[in-house]
Amino acid sequence: MEQLSKQEIELLRILQHNSRFEISELTDKLHMSRTSVYDKIKKLETEGYIKGYIALIDQKMVGLNFTVIINVSLESQRLEYVDEFLERISVLEEVMEAYVIGGLFDLVLKVIVKDHEAYADFIAQKLSAIPHISKIQSSFVMRCIKQQSALPF
Known part of the structure; x- marks a missing residue:
């Protein structure tokens, strides 16, 4: 796996706190286009950085x-x-x-x-x-x- 960019690291930080993001929030925070954000997410999923998305349930x-x-x-x-x-x-x-x-x-x-x-x-x-x-x-x-x-x- 290649070295992650600063934007990819920040994207991972944001997603691990809330994966139910509004794309407009991500584009604003990361200063990227919608397509670029979606492409980065897909790349991070494909390379295994993002294993999945879950809901945290109160036990x-x-x-x-x-x-x-x-x-x-x-x-x-x-x-x-x-x-x-x-x-x-x-x-x-x-x-x-x-x-x-x-x-x-x-x-x-x-x-x-x-x-x-x-x-x-x-x-x-x-x-x-x-x-x-x-x-x-x-x-x-x-x-x-x-x-x-x-x-x-």
């Missing part, structure tokens, strides 16, 4: 009041164990984020569910069904201080 408004950070250790860090674990959790709708990490644990998951009963079901029926897990440690989110999707570039 509590839809009844998902329980957020849990789960640290997971595997029996071994063998590549096939890690790959199998990642494949299995990637299809679990409750898992919002997953990271392979270094340190005391092998993976960190962010899980969002309705309540503690739904979390217990998730652990018993879904997470524990994945082979090669040696330890699960859960931390329950009491209050969200900051949640952001915009990247700091």
Whole structure:
């Protein structure tokens, strides 16, 4: 991928805060024509800088009041164990984020569910069904201080 222009960087900054833009706002802010703005957006999409467009939903408004950070250790860090674990959790709708990490644990998951009963079901029926897990440690989110999707570039 080539180096991004200042206009492309600014366009990405604007879109990550609000992708429901008015084209006239973008043309004014970027000092570009409508066609140029559309061409830049298409280029950024094609090159993979823009992965998609989503609506950010308030989880509590839809009844998902329980957020849990789960640290997971595997029996071994063998590549096939890690790959199998990642494949299995990637299809679990409750898992919002997953990271392979270094340190005391092998993976960190962010899980969002309705309540503690739904979390217990998730652990018993879904997470524990994945082979090669040696330890699960859960931390329950009491209050969200900051949640952001915009990247700091």
